[in-house]
Amino acid sequence: MTTPSIEAHDLTKHFGELVAVDHLSFSVSPGEIFGLLGRNGSGKTTTVRMLTTLLRPTSGAAVIAGFDVARQPDDVRRSSGVTLQDAALDPNMTGREHLNLIGRLLQFGKREVTARATELLEAFGLSAAADRRIGTYSGGMQRRLDIATALFARPPVLFLDEPTSGLDPQSRRALWDEILRLRADGTTVLLTTQYLEEADQLADRIGVIDSGKLIAGGTPRELRAAHGLRTITVPGEHHLTTLVVTVTAGTVTARDGLTIIDVLPDASIDEALAQIRSVAGTLEDITVTKASLEDVFVHLTGREINTASARSTDRAAA
C-alpha cells in the first residue's frame, strides 16, 4: 500500500462563527484523480487553500506528498502545483514575464527558467501571445497560463480549483484531455468542481462535499449504486401505486400520459418490472434510466431541483 499523495485528517476551518470546513478527512492515492464535488459555498475552495498552505486550518492536519502542511509548508509548495478559481495573474505582465518571475521565485536558475517557460508556453498554445500583456488574453488563455504556472516545477501533486468554470465546451474538453494526460504521467490530481459530468468523466474517485462536510465518497460507479435512483417510465397512466411502492420503496407519479416510477438504490429493478408487467400487461415502451450523478447529488444533499416534481419533496420526506 503506497503512501497517499494527499491526506486530510479532520481538516476544519472556522471564519468567526461560520464553519466553512468541518472535520474533513480523505486521502488520495498517487496517480489518482480525486474529484471534490460540491455546490458554491460548500467549502471546496477553502479546503484547497488549506491543503496548499494558503490558509491555516483551525484544526486538523494535512499531508501532501509526505510533507506536513503546517510544519513543512515550503516543501509542500515545492511539491504541489495549484490553480485557483480565478486565475491569479497580473494583467500588466506578459505571459513570459509571469512564468519567468514565478520560476525564479521557485528558485530555479535563470537558464532553466527561460527554457521551461518557453516549453510551457509552447505546450499550452501561448507562444504567440507570450510577449503580450496578460490583460489582453482571453479567459481560456489566462486559465491555460495559470495551469502552465502550476506545472512549472513538474509537481507530483496538482490542485485544480474549478479549472473549467466559465470555459466554453471546446476548451473544457481540451482541459479534460490535459488532465488525463497528466494522470497518465503519474501526477496526482485533486480537482474541485460543480460540474457533475466533469467529476464523472475525470475522477477515479469522488468526494461529495456539502456545508463543509464530506457526505459521501467512492468511485462514480459506487456512488451511483449506493445513492442513485433509477427511473422507470411507463407509457399510459397506470395506477401502480400500491404494488410498485412496496417493491421499489420509491415514488410513483402519473402525469402527461406517463407513469414515472423512482426506484431507490437498494430496491430490485427486476421485481419492479415484474409488477409493472402484471398490471400494465406489457413491458413494451418502458424505459429504465440509470441513475445519474445528479440524482446522487440531489439524493445526498436534498437540494430541490428547479424542474420541481413531486419526487423531490417525497424524497425529502422519505
Add this chain to the structure above:
Amino acid sequence: MSAAQLMFARTATQARRNPGVAFGQPLIPSLLIGTIFTALFGAVEEIRGFPLASYDDWVLPGTLFLSAVVGAGFTAAELLRDIETGFIDRVRLTPADPASLIAGRASFEGLRAVVAATVILAIATTRGLTNEGGILGALAVLALTAGFATAWNGIFFYSAITTRNRAAVLGLQPLFFPIMLFSTWFGPRFLMPSWFEQVARFNPVTWYLDATRSILSGHPDWGFIGISVAFIVGLAGTTFSLSISAYRRLAAE
C-alpha cells in the same frame, strides 16, 4: 537573484511601462509648487534676519521633501493590485520570504525618490543653488530623501495589506500637507510664534529640512542629521515589520 531583487526588477519593469505615474508624479508637482512658491514669496529673503542669501535656497529642501511624499504609494498600489488579482497567492505559493518581497518593492520607492531628487537638485544647481556641501553633500541629501521616501511608503504598504482598499491607501497621500505646513518648510524659526515653534520642533519634517539645509550650507548639523536618520529608521522599521506580520497573517484568515 534573490526574491527581493526579483520583486524590485518586476516593479521596475512596471514603472518603465508607466513612467508618468512612476517618475513624473513625484517630480512634476513638486517642481511646480517649489518654483511657483519661491517666485511668489521671494521677498521673504528680504525680511531682516533671514539667514540665507536667497529664499530659493531655503525652499529647495522643501521641494525635495515634496518629491519624497507626493505620489507616494506607487508600489503599495501595485501590492494592492496583486491582492485584488490574486497574484499575491501565486507568489505565496513559492518559497519567497515575505520580508524579502516587501524589501524589494520598498527599495524601488527609494529609487523613485533618488531619480526625482536628482533631477530637482540638478535643476536647482543650474539655477544657482548654493551648495557648499559639494558632491558628497548632494549624495548625502539624496540618501536622506530616498530614506524618507522609503520610510514614508511603509505607511502605505501597511494600509494596502490591512485595508485592501484602494481609496483608503490613496487617501493617505495628502497626509504630508498638514505636517509640512507646521515645519520649517516656509521659513526659519524666528518668524514663528512660540506655539508654532513648539510644534515645528517636534516635527520630523523639520528635522529632515534642517538637516538638508545644514548639509547644503556646508556646516552639517549632526544633531538634525542624526535625528532625521533615527526617524527614518524608526518609521521604516515600524511600518515594514508591521507590514510583514500582516502579510504573514494573510494565511490565518
Add this chain to the structure above:
Amino acid sequence: MNALTAATGPSSAVFARSVREGLRDPGPALFLPALPPLLLVIAMTSLFGRLNGVIAFPTGSFKEFFVPGAIMIVAIAGGGFTSAQVAEDLRSGFIDRLRLQVRGPLILLLGRFGFEAIRIIPGVAAVLCVGLLFGGALPNGLPGALVITLLAMLLSAAYAGLFYIAAIVTEDPQTPLNLNPVGIIVSFLSTAFIPRAAMPSWADTAAGLNPVTVIVDGARAAMIGDLTSATVAAALAVATAGVAISVVASGAVLNRKLSRG
C-alpha cells in the same frame, strides 16, 4: 409648463441626490476641501506677518490681504467633487437610464452644479472665521461676507465645469484627484497669495490671464475694500460668466458623448 419648470424637476432630483450623497459622506464633500485653505491661513498668517515691511500690500497687511484669497481657495481645493460621480454614472450606464426620462442631458448636470456651489459654504464660513481670528479683517461686515460667499459659490460651480468635461471625456472616477495640480497652479497664479506688483513678470502675466484673479480681487474688495466698486462688479460678472460657460460647455460635451453612444 415652460422649459424652466420642466428642467427644474429633474435637476432638483439630481441636486437632491447629490446632497444626500454629500451628507452621507460629508468628509470629502464638505469638510476636506476646507482643510488645506484653513491650515494655510493659520500657517501663513502666523509666519509671514513680517512681509508687511517688504512687500507693499494694498491693505498694508499680509494677513488682511491673504484671508480673502484663502477663502477663495476653498472653492478651488477639492474641486469638482461630484465629477467622480459623473464619471461613474457614465461608466455604469446610469446616465443612459436617466436620459430616457428627461429632455436634454444638461439638466442632469445642472443639479450637480448647484450642489458644487453650496457644498463649499461650510468651508468658506470656517476659513472666514479662523482667518479673522488670525489677523484678517472684515470692515464691510455681513454684506461683505455674503458677497465673498456668493463669489466663492460661483467660482466653485464654474471651476467644476472643468472637472465635468474631463470626467465626461475620460469616464475616470479619479478625475478630481488627477486634476488636483491644476487647482494648485490656478490658485498660485492669481492674486490669492501676493499682489501682482510683487510677482516676477512671468507670474504677473499668468495672473493677468487668469480669470480667478478677477474673482479674487473682487472678493478682497468685498471683504476689506470698496463693496460697491467696479472690482466687485467685475468679479461677479466674470464668475457668473464662468458658470454659464461651464454649464454650456459641459452640456455640449455630454451631448456629444451621449449621441455618439
